[in-house]
Every structure is written in C-alpha cells, then in structure tokens.
Amino acid sequence: MEKKITVLPGDGIGPEVVAAAIRVLQAIGKRYNHDFQLGYAAIGGAAIDQFNNPLPEETIEMCKQSDAILLGAVGGPKWDNNSPELRPEKGLLRIRKTFDLFANLRPVKAFPSLLNASPLKREVAENVDLMIVRELTGGIYFGEKQRTETDASDLNIYTRSEIERIVDNAFEMARLRRGKLCSVDKANVLETSRLWRAVVDEKKELNPDIEVEHNLVDSVAMKLITNPGHYDVVVTDNMFGDILSDEASVITGSLGVLPSASIRGDNFGLYEPVHGSAPEIAGLGIANPAATILSVAMMLQYSFGMKEEAAEIERAVNAVFEDGHFTADLAKNNETALSTDEWTDKVIAEI
Amino acid sequence: MEKKITVLPGDGIGPEVVAAAIRVLQAIGKRYNHDFQLGYAAIGGAAIDQFNNPLPEETIEMCKQSDAILLGAVGGPKWDNNSPELRPEKGLLRIRKTFDLFANLRPVKAFPSLLNASPLKREVAENVDLMIVRELTGGIYFGEKQRTETDASDLNIYTRSEIERIVDNAFEMARLRRGKLCSVDKANVLETSRLWRAVVDEKKELNPDIEVEHNLVDSVAMKLITNPGHYDVVVTDNMFGDILSDEASVITGSLGVLPSASIRGDNFGLYEPVHGSAPEIAGLGIANPAATILSVAMMLQYSFGMKEEAAEIERAVNAVFEDGHFTADLAKNNETALSTDEWTDKVIAEI
Ligand SMILES: CC(C)[C@H](C(=O)O)[C@@H](O)C(=O)O
Ligand SMILES: CC(C)[C@H](C(=O)O)[C@@H](O)C(=O)O
Numbered sequence: 001m002e003k004k005i006t007v008l009p010g011d012g013i014g015p016e017v018v019a020a021a022i023r024v025l026q027a028i029g030k031r032y033n034h035d036f037q038l039g040y041a042a043i044g045g046a047a048i049d050q051f052n053n054p055l056p057e058e059t060i061e062m063c064k065q066s067d068a069i070l071l072g073a074v075g076g077p078k079w080d081n082n083s084p085e086l087r088p089e090k091g092l093l094r095i096r097k098t099f100d101l102f103a104n105l106r107p108v109k110a111f112p113s114l115l116n117a118s119p120l121k122r123e124v125a126e127n128v129d130l131m132i133v134r135e136l137t138g139g140i141y142f143g144e145k146q147r148t149e150t151d152a153s154d155l156n157i158y159t160r161s162e163i164e165r166i167v168d169n170a171f172e173m174a175r176l177r178r179g180k181l182c183s184v185d186k187a188n189v190l191e192t193s194r195l196w197r198a199v200v201d202e203k204k205e206l207n208p209d210i211e212v213e214h215n216l217v218d219s220v221a222m223k224l225i226t227n228p229g230h231y232d233v234v235v236t237d238n239m240f241g242d243i244l245s246d247e248a249s250v251i252t253g254s255l256g257v258l259p260s261a262s263i264r265g266d267n268f269g270l271y272e273p274v275h276g277s278a279p280e281i282a283g284l285g286i287a288n289p290a291a292t293i294l295s296v297a298m299m300l301q302y303s304f305g306m307k308e309e310a311a312e313i314e315r316a317v318n319a320v321f322e323d324g325h326f327t328a329d330l331a332k333n334n335e336t337a338l339s340t341d342e343w344t345d346k347v348i349a350e351i
Numbered sequence: 352m353e354k355k356i357t358v359l360p361g362d363g364i365g366p367e368v369v370a371a372a373i374r375v376l377q378a379i380g381k382r383y384n385h386d387f388q389l390g391y392a393a394i395g396g397a398a399i400d401q402f403n404n405p406l407p408e409e410t411i412e413m414c415k416q417s418d419a420i421l422l423g424a425v426g427g428p429k430w431d432n433n434s435p436e437l438r439p440e441k442g443l444l445r446i447r448k449t450f451d452l453f454a455n456l457r458p459v460k461a462f463p464s465l466l467n468a469s470p471l472k473r474e475v476a477e478n479v480d481l482m483i484v485r486e487l488t489g490g491i492y493f494g495e496k497q498r499t500e501t502d503a504s505d506l507n508i509y510t511r512s513e514i515e516r517i518v519d520n521a522f523e524m525a526r527l528r529r530g531k532l533c534s535v536d537k538a539n540v541l542e543t544s545r546l547w548r549a550v551v552d553e554k555k556e557l558n559p560d561i562e563v564e565h566n567l568v569d570s571v572a573m574k575l576i577t578n579p580g581h582y583d584v585v586v587t588d589n590m591f592g593d594i595l596s597d598e599a600s601v602i603t604g605s606l607g608v609l610p611s612a613s614i615r616g617d618n619f620g621l622y623e624p625v626h627g628s629a630p631e632i633a634g635l636g637i638a639n640p641a642a643t644i645l646s647v648a649m650m651l652q653y654s655f656g657m658k659e660e661a662a663e664i665e666r667a668v669n670a671v672f673e674d675g676h677f678t679a680d681l682a683k684n685n686e687t688a689l690s691t692d693e694w695t696d697k698v699i700a701e702i
Binding site: 087189244249 | 435438440444469470471472475491492494496497498501502503504505506507508509510511512537539540541542543545546547568569570572573575576577578590591593594595596597598600601602606
C-alpha cells in the first residue's frame with residue numbers, strides 16, 4: 001500500500017522521538033512492502049519561531065493531503081509567557097478542531113517488565129489494560145469564554161450529536177475489546193452530564209452485548225488508583241478525559257511508553273505520544289522513543305487497517321523490554337541505559 | 352466554653368458514625384470542661400422521606416442558631432432515581448451555598464499503621480501530609496445551566512472576589528503549615544483559570560514568605576500519584592477540587608479515616624467525614640468512625656479555637672491505630688475487627 005503521512009516533529013524531544021519512530025515505520029514498510037511517503041511541517045513552538053503561528057496554513061494544507069499525521073510534542077519554557085494565541089498548545093487545540101478529531105484514544109496497559117517503575121503496588125497495577133476514549137473537540141475547551149473587569153467564565157456545552165458520535169465510538173471500541181464500558185460524568189451536578197448519561201442509556205439499548213456502567217468523575221478518580229484493573233473502555237468528556245487520562249497514564253509506571261490516537265469517523269487520524277516535550281533532556285539523544293513508536297502502531301491499525309503490522313511493532317517493543325533493554329528513564333542504573341537510537345535499533349532488529 | 356452544635360446524621364452509616372463522634376466530643380467536653388449543646392436535624396435522604404425536602408427550613412434555622420454543624424453522610428440507592436431537586440446531595444450543595452461555606456479543607460496524611468491498605472508503594476505514600484483547599488460555592492457547580500432539545504450547557508464562572516477569598520485562605524493555611532502552596536488550574540485552556548492564576552500571582556506579592564507554584568490540573572492528577580509527598584497546600588476551584596481531593600483521599604489507604612471542614616470567613620463551619628453513606632453496611636454497627644471523630648477535631652480547631660483539645664483527639668486516634676486496633680474496613684482479618692462502638696471506646700479511653 002501507498003500512504004501519505006504528515007510528520008510534525010514539534011518541540012523539545014519531539015524531533016528525536018519522531019525520527020526514531022520513522023525508522024521503525026520504514027522497517028515495517030520494507031518488511032511488508034508498503035510505501036510510506038513522508039512530508040514534514042511545523043507546529044507548536046517551532047512554528048511560532050518560524051511563522052509566528054502555532055499552526056501555519058502550510059501545515060494544515062499538507063495534513064489535508066495526507067492519510068494520517070504523526071506528531072512529536074509541543075511546548076517549552078521558551079514560549080511560556082507568550083499570549084494565549086501564540087502558545088504552542090494552541091497549535092494542538094487548533095489541529096484537533098480543524099480536522100474534527102473528536103475521539104482521543106488513550107490505551108494504558110501494564111508492561112510486566114516496567115511495573116517496578118509504577119508508584120502502585122505490583123498487585124494493583126499488573127492487570128491494567130484499559131482504554132480511555134476522550135471527547136476531544138467539544139465541551140468547556142471550545143465553549144464561549146468571557147473576561148470582564150470583575151469576572152471570567154467558560155461555557156461547557158455539548159450538543160446531542162457530539163455526544164452520540166463519541167459514545168458510538170466507545171461502544172465499538174468496547175466490542176473490539178472485553179465488552180465493558182464505563183461512562184464517566186458528574187450527573188449529580190452538571191446538565192451536560194445529564195444529557196451525556198441519557199445518550200449513553202439510549203445507546204445501551206442498541207448495544208445489549210456491551211456491559212455498561214455510569215460512574216461519577218470523583219469516584220473514578222479514586223478507583224483508577226485503588227482498582228484500575230476494573231476498567232476496560234472508559235468514555236468521558238473533554239475536560240474529565242484530560243484529567244483522568246493523565247491520571248491513568250502513571251499507574252503502570254509506563255508514562256514514557258504510552259501512545260495516543262485522535263481520530264474521527266473516517267480513517268484519518270493524528271498520532272502522538274502521551275508524554276510531553278521534556279525540554280530538559282531535548283537534544284541529548286536519550287529520550288524514550290517507545291511511546292512514539294507505539295503511536296505509529298496505532299496509526300497502522302486505525303488509519304491504515306494494517307493490523308498485522310501494528311501487532312508486529314507492539315510485539316517487538318515488548319520483546320525489547322522483556323530482554324531488559326531500557327532508555328535512561330526506565331533503566332535501573334545509568335550504565336545500562338541505551339540511547340534513543342540504540343534502543344530503536346533493538347526494536348528494528350526484532351522486526 | 353459553651354458551644355451550640357447542629358448535628359445532621361443523614362443517611363446510611365451517617366447516624367452511627369455521628370453517634371460515635373459525639374461520644375468522643377462529650378468526653379473532651381468533660382475533660383476540658385466545655386459545654387457542648389447538641390440539636391439534631393434532618394438532611395439528605397432522611398429529610399426527603401420526612402419533609403420531601405433534602406434541606407428543610409427547620410434544619411436551616413437550627414444551623415443558623417449554632418456555632419458549627421456536624422454532618423454524617425447523605426445519599427443511597429433509595430433516592431437514586433429521584434428528580435434532581437429531590438436528591439440527597441442537593442441538601443449538601445444547598446447547605447454549602449446557604450451558609451456561604453466557600454472553603455473546603457481536606458487534609459490527607461499518611462498514618463504509618465494504615466499504609467498496608469494503600470494502593471501505592473510504601474515509599475511513595477509514607478511522607479504524604481497535604482491539605483487540599485477547594486473552592487466550594489462557585490464555578491461550574493453553581494453557574495447557569497441550560498438544556499434544550501439539542502444541547503446542554505453549564506457555565507463555569509468565577510468573580511475576582513470569589514477567587515481572592517479562597518486564595519487568601521490557602522495562603523493562611525500554607526503559613527500555618529510548611530509554607531508551600533500549589534495552585535491548580537487549566538490556564539492553557541480556561542479563561543477562569545487565567546483569572547485564577549492572575550489573582551494568585553497578585554497575592555503572592557503580598558505573601559513573599561510562601562513558596563508558590565502553578566500547575567495544570569492534568570499534571571497534578573499525575574503527580575498526586577507519582578510524588579504525593581511533594582505537596583503541602585493545594586488550592587483549586589470547585590470542580591478540579593472535587594476530583595483531586597477524591598483522588599488524593601485514596602493514596603494513603605486511609606479514605607475511611609479522612610475528615611473535612613467547609614468553612615467561611617468567620618468561625619462557623621460544617622464538618623463531615625470524606626467517605627460516603629456506605630448503605631451496604633448501614634445499621635450493622637461496623638462502620639469506621641475515625642473520619643467523623645477527626646472531623647470533630649477539625650471543628651474544635653477551626654470553629655472553636657480549641658487547639659489542644661483537637662490535638663488530643665488526633666493523638667488518641669493515632670494511638671489506637673498504633674496499638675493495632677481497627678474496624679472491619681482496615682483490620683487484616685475479620686476476627687480481630689472491632690465494632691464501631693468498641694473502637695470508639697478505645698479512643699475515649701485514651702483521652
Ligand atoms: C496541551 C493541552 C491543551 C492538552 C489538553 O488539555 O487537551 C493536553 O493536556 C492533552 O491532553 O493533550
Ligand atoms: C455529592 C456531590 C455533589 C459532592 C460534590 O461534588 O461536591 C461530593 O462529591 C463532595 O465532594 O462533597
């Protein structure tokens with residue numbers, strides 16, 4: 001197959017981890033005979049420096065011509081005091097909205113070889129295998145904002161159809177996994193949550209094979225720590241999803257290896273590691289590329305329908321961990337830590 | 352001293368744990384020669400059953416005549432399908448608003464003897480000693496709500512003065528503790544957060560002895576698990592505070608022993624355990640009264656200025672734990688578990 005990918009390296013360690021992931025992608029292309037065509041463009045701080053715009057028109061145009069987007073990371077202290085419109089994360093928010101990438105998929109799975117790095121007791125974290133489905137283009141992120149002399153406000157607003165499409169997506173996801181769905185809201189306080197809950201209940205009637213539970217966001221914030229193994233698919237709104245998916249990302253000790261996908265109804269999507277731009281280690285060649293490599297696997301699976309290829313990357317990454325090879329963030333002592341490139345070579349050797 | 356307390360036992364295990372805490376309060380009264388006068392009133396489900404109103408006028412009147420309120424817990428499956436206006440938690444939201452209890456104080460401290468029950472590794476949880484200061488009467492909880500055929504919305508709104516008073520409160524709290532304050536917001540997305548951050552920065556100038564940091568809510572949701580010992584005082588808005596304080600409540604394994612206070616500018620306040628009404632064990636006489644007993648200690652300290660008496664209760668509770676006495680929720684095996692009353696007797700014997 002022939003696929004066009006727009007690559008947005010971004011800031012901090014973004015360029016390094018993206019370069020590593022692209023090497024793995026090319027290895028897969030060679031092995032399975034696919035032609036991955038890459039175009040590079042700017043986003044975030046790098047784009048502000050070059051174009052005074054965190055998401056330049058050129059970048060949008062190139063993305064429009066592609067089948068998928070691979071993003072490194074955006075942000076860094078250099079741009080922290082910029083005005084809201086000229087901040088790196090504005091590029092991220094805008095690309096999600098421009099391409100209507102309403103479903104953010106964040107899998108969290110325990111790697112047995114990484115559990116030592118988890119803040120949780122082994123027995124609590126070891127069976128974790130969950131997927132957070134976060135609504136990404138609505139809610140309080142994009143509702144009307146106001147600021148006066150005396151107050152400030154943000155409108156949290158959801159249309160029924162915005163909720164329907166993300167909930168449909170979550171039901172499908174649950175069906176592909178273990179058939180369990182937890183919908184998270186704050187229905188005892190929020191009107192948007194009451195509409196959300198009503199939509200989930202309607203969809204539940206149409207999906208009798210899926211086991212559905214409703215739970216309040218405060219209660220889920222607890223249970224994600226006390227019993228994370230309970231969850232299969234968790235669906236929630238943009239704001240709650242931001243908080244819960246970051247909370248969930250640290251329970252298995254593998255924040256540095258977590259991928260994400262931001263997709264819409266068709267096959268188009270944006271793929272990026274969950275970790276940030278880590279400016280403090282940028283340019284040192286020691287960043288962990290696993291999350292970006294696994295994001296490429298999600299791209300192969302969700303945008304290109306290449307299930308076998310995706311599974312092959314996941315298998316390779318897991319094998320390298322099982323063999324005891326780690327980058328500095330996960331290595332037990334620094335002497336044995338591999339560089340970004342060395343670790344990537346191990347993965348490629350497995351493929 | 353003579354103090355009037357309105358007691359609101361509420362639902363589920365509420366009446367049992369409140370009864371136990373009142374016994375401890377009376378023991379303190381005897382020992383230190385205080386006269387605590389109690390009046391009982393209805394709230395939550397119990398009030399709905401009796402008065403068809405989760406916060407009857409009689410209850411409000413009695414609270415107005417008192418120096419402080421002690422609350423058990425509200426809620427239960429019996430009222431889960433009631434209309435929003437006739438739900439137990441509406442009583443809670445309304446009493447906060449009626450009495451302008453804008454500051455919710457939620458201390459989380461590791462008890463060495465309870466760390467086995469923590470989902471976190473001992474070394475991560477053992478030094479936890481933090482206080483979450485949550486704004487409790489503003490934000491998205493009380494902003495305008497709308498529901499139409501096609502959408503639903505909730506307005507998140509804060510006035511500058513609402514933010515100022517809670518932030519002032521948090522600075523004072525930090526001064527009484529270790530002098531560190533973490534303000535939590537989502538300033539990269541929300542206008543309310545940008546106003547919040549501006550207010551904190553202004554107050555910081557006036558409080559140069561306090562070390563201040565700003566952090567994003569998603570990032571704090573992670574760090575509360577990976578490094579909870581980092582925090583001293585954490586101040587945040589109503590919605591983020593709801594999520595983060597519940598998340599924080601499970602990290603030390605001591606959810607069943609956590610107290611809370613909801614206060615305002617003067618000495619008046621409402622005190623309640625963090626745990627809920629636990630309907631599944633209501634009436635069995637096995638509930639853990641520690642959280643309510645420690646809530647009484649907070650009442651003595653914050654509403655009555657009785658520092659020594661408060662410290663005496665805390666010391667007694669800690670001593671009983673150190674001696675290896677636990678109720679069923681914390682006992683390693685059921686044979687050694689004490690009943691609510693037996694455990695309370697141990698605390699009283701210590702005083
Ligand atoms: C950078 C920020 C605007 C963004 C968000 O809140 O969505 C980030 O936290 C994320 O989760 O991708
Ligand atoms: C019952 C509910 C409305 C309440 C809240 O969200 O404030 C509770 O979760 C709490 O934290 O006291």
